[in-house]
Amino acid sequence: MTVGLVIVSHSAKLAEGVAELAQQMAPEVLIAPAGGTADGELGTDYDRVCAALDRVDRGGGVVLLYDLGSAQMIAELAVEGHSGAGEAFVVEAPLVEGAVAAAVAAQSGADIDGVSRAASSAAEAP
Amino acid sequence: MTVGLVIVSHSAKLAEGVAELAQQMAPEVLIAPAGGTADGELGTDYDRVCAALDRVDRGGGVVLLYDLGSAQMIAELAVEGHSGAGEAFVVEAPLVEGAVAAAVAAQSGADIDGVSRAASSAAEAP
Amino acid sequence: MTCTTETLVAAVRGLAGVVAEHRTELIDLDRAIGDADHGENLNRGFTAVLSALDSSTPDSPSAMLKLVATTLISKVGGASGPLLGTAFLRAATATAGQSELDGAAVAAALKAALDGVVARGKAEVGDKTMVDVLAPAVQAATEAAGESVAAVLAAAASAAEQGAESTIPLVARKGRASYLGERSAGHLDPGARSTALLLRSLANSAGAR
Amino acid sequence: MTCTTETLVAAVRGLAGVVAEHRTELIDLDRAIGDADHGENLNRGFTAVLSALDSSTPDSPSAMLKLVATTLISKVGGASGPLLGTAFLRAATATAGQSELDGAAVAAALKAALDGVVARGKAEVGDKTMVDVLAPAVQAATEAAGESVAAVLAAAASAAEQGAESTIPLVARKGRASYLGERSAGHLDPGARSTALLLRSLANSAGAR
């Protein structure tokens, strides 16, 4: 039961790009991008975040990362409304660096606390 | 002469997404994405970075941000080979957070040192 | 006069009208210290609230407030979505089970809304956000809680307008404007302005009855 | 025997052959502690070097080294591109103006290459990178500098192979593998392996003459 990741961003491209970058280092981890609004604008989309959260929740828990403060708030609302198999946390971390570190930790079997810690302690690229 | 920005990433989408997110807060700043390889794979592309650097160099200098270590090295090589109008620096900063902070600083007329400082002191989203 | 489901539905329609009317103004305020979308965000959200009212009829003030909350959370797309969404959600919880709201209930709902915004966004008074409007509005509403709904909301709206003005000299410490640092001073916060407009609209709706 | 432009061009063609032959092995090594592209990266780079040799003929060892450098920098697409690119660039500078390289010149070029990799990537011996191969190779080459090019390169290649093996127990502190922390131990570093393969290929080319 690996931990899943959700990338919450104002930009669809940004979320997808972060997901593909992290996926490369963690081929078996479920990583869902949730970026942009339903009509293709820059902004966050609560329903998209909830759907992404459901998609990657396999019981091992889900860690959500975000770009700006409003994405953080939408992610927290999605977590509060989530009644899935595992726990879900929004972590405070640099988005790109945190996502890669979290994905690598999840790939190696870390639990949700380990994955969250990997994300939040990710500094700049080594 | 505002400072320009180059976003160096392994992913074309990631670079474009960061650029569009930062552009929203800084409509007059030149921000060039340089992501992915010429054949559309994940990876860095030196020629693409050089072209982006040339494109945003208007004499006020250029700040380059990157996702992972190899992007940093390619960015530094591009800077070493650059003979443009202004100076160019590669800054160590969280990519998304640093780009937004750098763009806002550049938009408000900061010089290349000010823009670099804004990027490297960008922590998580406020 | 108390606030019934019917009067609250009418008041919410009024909010949508005010937001549409001030859409450009709010966009311009957000352009100066943000990303120029606040008016569009709120207008998208309240337009969706009107659509939701076309297809469903809330059966209590609390249900009306909850409908606004979930719609704003889903549709706004910016910080004001989760913030105002949480505000309306907490107000819905605070008024649950009541078919009519008196002045005290309205004051309590406003207090719950403020607490929700603070819990969600972690802003304090002085951070140049909608909290600078909601906090004095709640204080004024609480002091007037023994009076009519119209009086409570009128007191809240006046305090809100002063609160909005108070954001002008402030340096933003939360939200996008905080990226600007000192350069955010000298501008009216868009979320503060819209929150004051919403409260004035509610007060007008209550006063007109 | 010294190293001329002609023998160096032949040796570079040999490097491209070795990289193509070990492409899958290098990909597999990189899958374990990286992103599974090192073999593909180097193969793309050296295939481009062969193409470049089809259309231009370097007129000195330095020009040949510079052609490899610029091609790898442009085409590799991963960390090994700027690193090996800088290595070849520094070797080109170190050999500038010489039409033939003796053992001492080759040893000096290897030393310049190592310095370039360290300047570019900031790795030290023990960080589980190609530096763990280049550093002992340079030491051995420097000690053999009075001998023939073949002897210098043979010494470098043997030290390089030991250096590559030495990366297996190490915990990576640079590059992608550093994301794995302790879990990077127990794996041969792909860049260390490829660097040793390149040096052995150069030694074989020199020894065969």
Ligand SMILES: Nc1ncnc2c1ncn2[C@@H]1O[C@H](COP(=O)(O)OP(=O)(O)O)[C@@H](O)[C@H]1O
């Ligand atoms: N953390 C916060 N706490 C309280 N209010 C906030 C916070 N962040 C932003 N705001 C309010 O939200 C307003 C901006 O809303 P909007 O433009 O819709 O969102 P965004 O900034 O995501 O584009 C600001 O003017 C401010 O009043």
Ligand SMILES: Nc1ncnc2c1ncn2[C@@H]1O[C@H](COP(=O)(O)OP(=O)(O)O)[C@@H](O)[C@H]1O
């Ligand atoms: N900072 C560095 N210094 C020295 N060598 C490095 C550094 N970073 C990576 N390497 C080397 O590069 C190799 C990986 O190359 P490659 O797979 O082509 O690049 P990437 O990691 O960008 O996919 C590693 O095995 C290591 O030997």
Ligand SMILES: [Mg+2]
């Ligand atoms: Mg906005």
Ligand SMILES: [Mg+2]
């Ligand atoms: Mg916005």
Ligand SMILES: [Mg+2]
């Ligand atoms: Mg690799």
Ligand SMILES: [Mg+2]
């Ligand atoms: Mg790679």
